[in-house]
Amino acid sequence: MERKQRKLDHLEFALKTGQQHQTGLEDISFIHQSLPGISLNNVNLTAEVGELELSSPIFINAMTGGGGPETEKLNGDLAIAARETGIAMAVGSQMAAIKDPGQQASFKVVRKENPDGVLIGNLGGEATVEQAKRASEMIGADALQIHINVIQELTMPEGDRDFAGTLSRIEKINKTIGIPVIVKEVGFGMSMETVQQLHSVGVSIIDVGGFGGTNFAKIENERRAKILGYFNEWGIPTAASIVEAVNVSPQLSVIGSGGIQSPLEITKSLALGARGVGLAGHFLKLYKELGLEQLIKEIHYIHEDLKVIMTALGCGNISELRKSKLVIKGNTYHWLSQRGID
Numbered sequence: 001m002e003r004k005q006r007k008l009d010h011l012e013f014a015l016k017t018g019q020q021h022q023t024g025l026e027d028i029s030f031i032h033q034s035l036p037g038i039s040l041n042n043v044n045l046t047a048e049v050g051e052l053e054l055s056s057p058i059f060i061n062a063m064t065g066g067g068g069p070e071t072e073k074l075n076g077d078l079a080i081a082a083r084e085t086g087i088a089m090a091v092g093s094q095m096a097a098i099k100d101p102g103q104q105a106s107f108k109v110v111r112k113e114n115p116d117g118v119l120i121g122n123l124g125g126e127a128t129v130e131q132a133k134r135a136s137e138m139i140g141a142d143a144l145q146i147h148i149n150v151i152q153e154l155t156m157p158e159g160d161r162d163f164a165g166t167l168s169r170i171e172k173i174n175k176t177i178g179i180p181v182i183v184k185e186v187g188f189g190m191s192m193e194t195v196q197q198l199h200s201v202g203v204s205i206i207d208v209g210g211f212g213g214t215n216f217a218k219i220e221n222e223r224r225a226k227i228l229g230y231f232n233e234w235g236i237p238t239a240a241s242i243v244e245a246v247n248v249s250p251q252l253s254v255i256g257s258g259g260i261q262s263p264l265e266i267t268k269s270l271a272l273g274a275r276g277v278g279l280a281g282h283f284l285k286l287y288k289e290l291g292l293e294q295l296i297k298e299i300h301y302i303h304e305d306l307k308v309i310m311t312a313l314g315c316g317n318i319s320e321l322r323k324s325k326l327v328i329k330g331n332t333y334h335w336l337s338q339r340g341i342d
């Protein structure tokens with residue numbers, strides 16, 4: 001199937017299958033503090049993710065691959081939303097535009113609309129160093145995401161079947177590209193073993209892309225006659241995956257993502273140790289159902305709500321929030337105790 005059509009199918013079926021609400025973040029409780037001792041006006045949302053200095057811990061995660069006018073419109077509008085709210089934005093896979101330079105306009109539009117913002121390029125684990133350089137030059141990227149998506153590929157009839165050499169390709173890109181590299185999953189989560197492998201070759205930013213939100217096994221299964229239903233429930237829920245990744249090394253910057261929609265889920269992800277939080281499916285849904293203006297408003301509301309919640313917790317900044325105390329219940333508690341993480 002043609003890549004462009006596949007990407008359009010992803011947009012349609014991502015909305016149709018929706019968010020799964022199984023992130024495990026419902027197992028996380030904050031401990032109410034009656035004397036927070038701070039003022040809302042002094043709460044600061046700036047975040048540091050690796051070498052990236054961000055005015056907000058949240059960003060628009062990768063969604064817009066493919067090419068053509070639909071991608072260009074979506075990319076342009078998301079770049080405007082990022083510009084108006086001061087948040088970072090990742091584009092979807094740029095491989096189509098690397099293979100067919102005629103498609104580059106649908107990615108270059110993000111830098112045109114948001115000349116001074118933090119923009120993140122995106123390629124898959126099959127990418128070479130040369131392709132990574134071209135992707136980052138295409139949009140003047142401040143960082144590059146490399147997505148690893150074995151289950152999505154296996155569920156796609158036309159997907160990859162050979163996953164040899166991914167780690168060494170990522171290592172080479174990370175060592176030579178000259179901008180921060182973020183290795184991300186796409187909704188199946190990352191284990192501490194995977195994160196350890198990535199850390200051992202020098203990767204310092206991990207986006208866990210946890211299970212519980214957009215579900216690419218379900219999306220791909222919607223698109224085909226032969227159903228690989230056993231992958232529908234496959235993956236590490238976001239809450240457990242954040243803790244697994246954070247636990248590997250304090251030198252790592254972990255991004256929480258996968259099914260995150262509300263300000264409370266964002267604060268819980270940061271309190272579990274994430275330094276940033278990516279939202280894809282939720283922003284896509286808001287944009288498609290309510291339009292660009294409402295998406296911009298919603299991002300402003302999220303920022304206001306993050307400050308309100310941090311005030312209640314007595315946390316004046318993200319570093320303090322990352323140290324706040326939590327109680328972990330249910331499946332997430334069992335998952336973490338069986339994995340030897342307390």
Ligand code: FNR
Nearest residue numbers: 014062063065092093147186213214258259280281
């Ligand atoms: C994605 N995602 C994605 N990721 C990536 O690295 N490159 C890509 O091209 C795409 N394309 C894409 C298209 C659509 C329509 C969606 C909804 C998502 C995955 C995305 O960045 C994220 O990792 C997952 O969607 C999980 O997060 P949410 O959606 O549950 O917040």
